[in-house]
Amino acid sequence: MDKLNKFLPTTKEEMKQRGWDELDVVLITGDAYIDSPFMGIAVVGRILEDIGLRVGIIGQPDVNSDIDVKRLGEPKLFWGVSGGSIDSMVSNYTATKKFRNDDDYTPGGKNNKRPDRATLVYTNLIRRYFKNTVPIVLGGIEASLRRLTHYDYWSNSLRKPILFDSKADYMVYGMGEQAIIDLGLYLKEGKDVKTIAGLCYISKEPVKEYIQIPSHKECLENKEKYIDLFRTFYDNNDPMYSKGLCQEVDGRYLIQNPPSRYLEENEMDKIASFPYQRDLHPYHAKEGKVKALETIKFSIMTHHGCWGECNYCAIAAHQGRTIRTRSEQNILGEAKHFTTMKDFKGIISDVGGPTANMYGYECKKKINLGTCIDNKRCVDAHRLCRTMKVNHSRNINLLRDIRAVPGVKKAFIASGIRYDFIAADKNHGKEYLKEIIDHHISGQMKIAPEHTSDEVLHHMGKPGKQSLIEFKRMFDELNRETGKKQFLTYYLIAAHPGCKESHMHELKQFTTHELKINPEQAQVFTPTPGTYSAVMYYTELDPFTKEKIFVEKDTLRKEKQKEIVVTKKSFSKPKNSSGSGMQG
Structure with missing residues (x-):
């Protein structure tokens, strides 16, 4: 089989070469078709292929004609629609609502292929040219996080x-x-799909045994009702115990079935081992390179899920708060496979997941009973739960084994690392950090404190600044011991709910006098669906106490907050100051 036919088909000609005259499923995405385990549409396609279905993919269709949407014909079972790897509105606009000119998932890099609200546009495109067609099924992060009433x-x-x-x-x-x-399988066998876990649909009648959440109208009329809806949504994402949800919308009902079960380790291994080509489909290649491919082509995803629960991040709501890992053997097999690929230069771009140092351990209570609810978190701004035993030993051994694979010269860790977990692991934390410093970064290590004001960190759900101070001390000490001249760079956020200009001056004082840096960049907060921070932004209330909080909504003042922290200052301490000038 030539390389073209190792991809899932994206043209009729490719279908003919496989001996197919029709497909069971056609998948449409807002990204170019990259056949990679990091691309959700490719993973879905390979899963469906594995159960015996004939699947094709249309990447970034022309939305003004039928030229692309009709390219593969009408599927026999269903259409699958995704806005892409990133919410299309996040992809298309900055935090201050300026249009982005670049798109890392579009050939050539120019942002001219992804429509706003891509999921809606692609669904309408199908309906325009295929009347009375087979079911259209939404998926992906854009749809998933907008499944109930949501702030846009x-x-x-x-x-x-x-x-x-x-x-x-x-x-x-x-x-x-x-x-x-x-x-x-249900559609192929003619079964009722409305019983499937992890599915949403519209009904004329409520499902009485499901949780009745505030209606769309109630949310519009009362911000506290919207908070109630979001908290119920957030607390019902764990398949161990979560119930179905039912929301009334204009006389009909959105039905959300209980979540689909998490995958076991052997299932994670199987999906990671599908015959991905780790490349851009040749159909798109003539239009130029896709920047995202540079990062994901030779990267390894070790696990799914994140229990960090930063309030501005949607990963916990989308992937879940329980870590599901691949086996070491399977991960090493992927590293060995890289060495057989002709364009592999010995460099693995990333070994990690949503948070790199969550691989290889989990809370035993969570595994047996599911995640805690009522805002009881594994970690928050004040503490790490005592039942979460952070243990980097399995991760350390995995990294050493990857480095030992013949043909692997360097394996970077580009995924986020929670520095507070390193300090919390008294047995292996320092050893893990030394491993990272010695082998898995190149000159700098990026971490994400986001802020240093305890008040703002509380609203972000991030650890207090003391853990950052302790981590920096450990990092500097290890660098001195090893004779390296590596440094830390920091992700910082301006204008998060609860953040005032005074807090940004506080942050600037800290970065100047404690961290001894002038930050070159900070990002203005973007409220994205599926996050507590977006709820705070809309309601101007703390969603856990319902107390009033300050929210900066003026674009110019948001930018001013950012400018405060990126303006260059001298590292010398101000007069009459015995320290950083910080009050927690």
């Missing part, structure tokens, strides 16, 4: 569940691996 920053309004705004029939939410298998 770009229209500054509460929008209905995306199934009501679109013309789709169903939605698979979350990671969706098992749900998409069930959906494909």
Whole structure:
């Protein structure tokens, strides 16, 4: 089989070469088709292929004609629609709502292929040219995090569940691996798909045994009702115990079935081992290179999930708060496979996941009973739960084994690392950090304190600044011991809910006099669906206490907050100051 036919087909000609005259499933995405385990649409396609279905993929279709949407014909079972790897509105606009000119998932890098609200546009495109067609099923992060009433920053309004705004029939939410298998098989066998875990649909009647959450109208009229809705949504994402949800919207009902189960280790291994080509489909290649491929082509995903629960991040809501890992043997097999690829130069770009140092351990209580609810978190601004035993030993051994693979010269860790977990691991934390410093970074290590004001960190759900001070001390000490001249760089956020200009001056004082740096960049906070921070931004209330909080909404003042921290200052301490001038 030539390389073209090792991809899932994206043209009729490729279908003919496989001996197919029709497909069971056509998948449409807002990204160019990259066949990689890091691309959700490719993973879904390979999963469906594995259960015997004929699948094709259309990447970034022309939305003004039928030239692309008709390219593969009408599928026999269903259409799958995704806005892409990133919410299309986040992809298309900056935090201050300026249009982005670049797109890392588009050939040539120019942002001219992804429409705003891509999920809705692609669904309408199908309906325009295929009347009375087979079911249209939404998936991906854009749809998943908009499955109930949600705050939309770009229209500054509460929008209905995306199934009501679109013309789709169903939605698979979350990671969706098992749900998409069930959906494909149920439709093939003529079964009722409305019983599938991890599925959303619209009903004329409520499901009485499901949790009745505030209606869309109630949320529009009362911000505290919207908080109640979001907290119920957030607390019902764990398949160990979560119930179905039911929301009334204009006389009909959004039904969210309980979450689909998490994958076992052997299932994670299987999906990671599908015959991905780790390349851009030749159909797109003529249009130019895709920047994202440079990062993901030779990267290894070790696990899914994140229990860090930063309030501005949607990973916990989308991937779940329980870590699911691949086996060491399977991960090493992937590293060995890289060495057989002709364009592999010995460099693995990343070994990690949502948070790199969550691999290889989990809370035993969580594994047996599921995640805690009522805002009981594994970690927050004040402490790490005592039942979460951070242990980097398995991760250390994995990294050493990867380095020992013949043909691997360097394996970087580009995924985020929680520095507070390193300090919390009294047995292996320092050893893990030394391993990173010695072998897995090149000159600098990026970490994400985001802020240093304890008040702002509390609203972000981030650890206090003391853990940053302790980590920097450890990092500097190890650098002195090893004779290296590496340094830390910091991700910082301006204008998060609860953050005033005074807090940014506080942050500037800290970076100047404690960290001894002038930050070159900081990002203005973007309220994204599926996050507590977006709820704070819209309601101007603390979602856990319902107390009033300050929220900066003026664009110029948001930019001013950013400018405060990136303005260059001398590292000398101010007169009459015995320290950083910081008060927690």
